[in-house]
Amino acid sequence: MPRFAAAYKNEQGQTVRERLEGASRTALLAQLRERGFVPISLEKLDEEGEGPDKSKSMSSSAVFAKKIKLDDMAVVFRMLATMLGGGLPIIDTLSDVAAQADKPQLRRVLTEVSTDIREGSALSSAMEKHPKVFSKLMIAMAHAGEESGNMANILDELADYLDTQVELRRKIKTGTRYPMFIAGFFMLAISVLFVFILPRFEDIFADFDAELPMLTELVMGFSSALADNILYILPALLLAGVGTVLFKKTETGKRFFDKLILRLPVIGPMAQKIVVARLSRTLGLLLDGGIAVVESLELTGQVSGNYVFRTHLEEIKNNIVRGSTLAEEMKGRPYFPQMLVRMTAAGETTGSLGAMLERVSHHFTREAAVSIDSVMSLLEPVLLSLLGLVVAVVVLAVYLPIFQLATAM
Numbered sequence: 001m002p003r004f005a006a007a008y009k010n011e012q013g014q015t016v017r018e019r020l021e022g023a024s025r026t027a028l029l030a031q032l033r034e035r036g037f038v039p040i041s042l043e044k045l046d047e048e049g050e051g052p053d054k055s056k057s058m059s060s061s062a063v064f065a066k067k068i069k070l071d072d073m074a075v076v077f078r079m080l081a082t083m084l085g086g087g088l089p090i091i092d093t094l095s096d097v098a099a100q101a102d103k104p105q106l107r108r109v110l111t112e113v114s115t116d117i118r119e120g121s122a123l124s125s126a127m128e129k130h131p132k133v134f135s136k137l138m139i140a141m142a143h144a145g146e147e148s149g150n151m152a153n154i155l156d157e158l159a160d161y162l163d164t165q166v167e168l169r170r171k172i173k174t175g176t177r178y179p180m181f182i183a184g185f186f187m188l189a190i191s192v193l194f195v196f197i198l199p200r201f202e203d204i205f206a207d208f209d210a211e212l213p214m215l216t217e218l219v220m221g222f223s224s225a226l227a228d229n230i231l232y233i234l235p236a237l238l239l240a241g242v243g244t245v246l247f248k249k250t251e252t253g254k255r256f257f258d259k260l261i262l263r264l265p266v267i268g269p270m271a272q273k274i275v276v277a278r279l280s281r282t283l284g285l286l287l288d289g290g291i292a293v294v295e296s297l298e299l300t301g302q303v304s305g306n307y308v309f310r311t312h313l314e315e316i317k318n319n320i321v322r323g324s325t326l327a328e329e330m331k332g333r334p335y336f337p338q339m340l341v342r343m344t345a346a347g348e349t350t351g352s353l354g355a356m357l358e359r360v361s362h363h364f365t366r367e368a369a370v371s372i373d374s375v376m377s378l379l380e381p382v383l384l385s386l387l388g389l390v391v392a393v394v395v396l397a398v399y400l401p402i403f404q405l406a407t408a409m
Contacts, residue, residue: 007040007294007321008032015040015323024147029290033351039292040321068106068133070169074162076101076110077138081156090151091118109133122146137282137299144289154289161285164365168274171369175376182383189387193394195230198223201398212401219397251307258307262335266378270371272335275306277364279313280340284357293320308335326353339363 001021006028010016016037022028032039076097083093091114098110109130116126124143127134134142141158145151202220205212212220226233247253262268282303286296294317301313316329327345330336340360347356 003045004028005043005045006032007042008037009040009323011036015321019045027147029292040294042292042295068103068109070162071166072101072103072106073133073138074159074166076106077155077162078159081152081159084155085152090123106133123151135303137286137303140286140291140295140299141289144286144291148290157285157288161281164281164361165278168277168365168368171372172274175372179376179379179383182380182387186383186387190390193391194223195227198394198398199227205401213397213404215393216397216401219394254307262306262308266375270368270375271306272337273364273368273371275304275309275335276337276340277361277368279304279309280357280364281361284354284361287357288354293317293326312336337364 001023003019003021005017006020007015007017020028022031029039029042079097079100080090080093083096084090088096094110094114094117098107098114101107101110113123113126113130116129117123122143124139124146127139127142138158141154142151145154148154198220202224205216205220248257261271264271279300283296283300286299287293291299297313297317297320301310301317304310304313312333312335316324316326316333319329320326325345325348327341327348330341330344343356343360344353347353350356
């Protein structure tokens with residue numbers, strides 16, 4: 001019988017670490033919960049019982065694999081769940097899903113997974129060979145399905161989770177598309193106005209040899225500076241953009257921008273709701289799938305999408321191992337809403353933490369959707385008003401000297 005290195009909290013709240021035997025990871029987790037214990041971590045040992053079993057291999061195609069879109073993966077898991085729920089063997093199911101895949105890369109990966117299973121591998125082990133396609137969350141859920149014997153339902157829950165993430169991303173993209181178009185048009189219009197049109201008026205005003213109003217001088221001076229240095233400004237902007245993108249990919253850059261986004265007015269609260277919705281849904285999904293708290297927190301931090309939250313979850317995970325509780329660790333930390341803390345505490349008390357976190361996720365998903373609509377509806381008139389203000393200032397700067405000359409004549 002497999003042996004596991006287990007860490008759990010007993011009824012007195014003390015953290016206990018010991019090696020236990022169980023038919024499977026899920027069965028052992030269930031046994032611990034039935035005895036009133038709270039599992040913290042459960043790691044399968046190798047055949048000698050000396051350390052974790054880490055025998056893994058990676059497909060050679062995984063190195064060159066392109067990232068598959070999340071909505072494609074949602075469709076794959078939905079189809080797998082539906083067909084497995086109908087009693088079809090997993091090998092036939094994977095073959096059928098691979099044949100229906102539209103993208104060659106996804107079809108090839110699913111075929112390789114089906115081949116590995118036919119040769120005796122488990123689904124999660126076959127998925128681990130393709131880390132560019134299957135995230136650690138997906139692999140963990142597949143493993144939970146294997147251990148519990150409830151693969152169809154767990155994959156169906158995974159598909160629901162992915163659909164929720166896809167819908168939220170789609171809403172953000174749809175909401176930002178038009179404001180970004182307006183912002184781009186704004187920059188183009190201002191550039192054309194100041195670089196090509198206003199310098200012509202400057203030559204006209206110079207022929208009159210008259211004193212220009214202060215507003216006109218300021219606008220014309222800015223136009224001249226922009227037109228004279230445009231060959232230096234454009235490369236500088238390009239280098240700044242490339243440098244920002246490269247900096248954002250570093251750990252320091254991720255930390256800086258993720259902190260900055262959360263501190264911005266209007267944008268910060270919206271970003272917080274999006275991350276909390278994703279965090280609570282992911283954590284609830286993993287816990288309901290029978291995955292221990294420590295591993296669930298680690299995976300949740302990886303998919304949270306924000307460096308600040310990932311750092312907090314890492315600290316929470318370490319403190320839980322030392323004997324704390326999830327609600328105690330969330331309490332008092334910035335960016336963790338009071339509702340999340342209270343629902344987590346209630347879930348830990350009643351033993352329904354996964355269900356409580358799912359309710360929190362639904363609430364903040366709705367709140368995030370409302371915030372996105374509000375911010376985008378506000379951004380559009382602001383950009384249009386700004387464009388109108390700049391055009392009005394330029395028109396006034398051009399016509400003031402004309403009115404002045406007409407009055408003088």
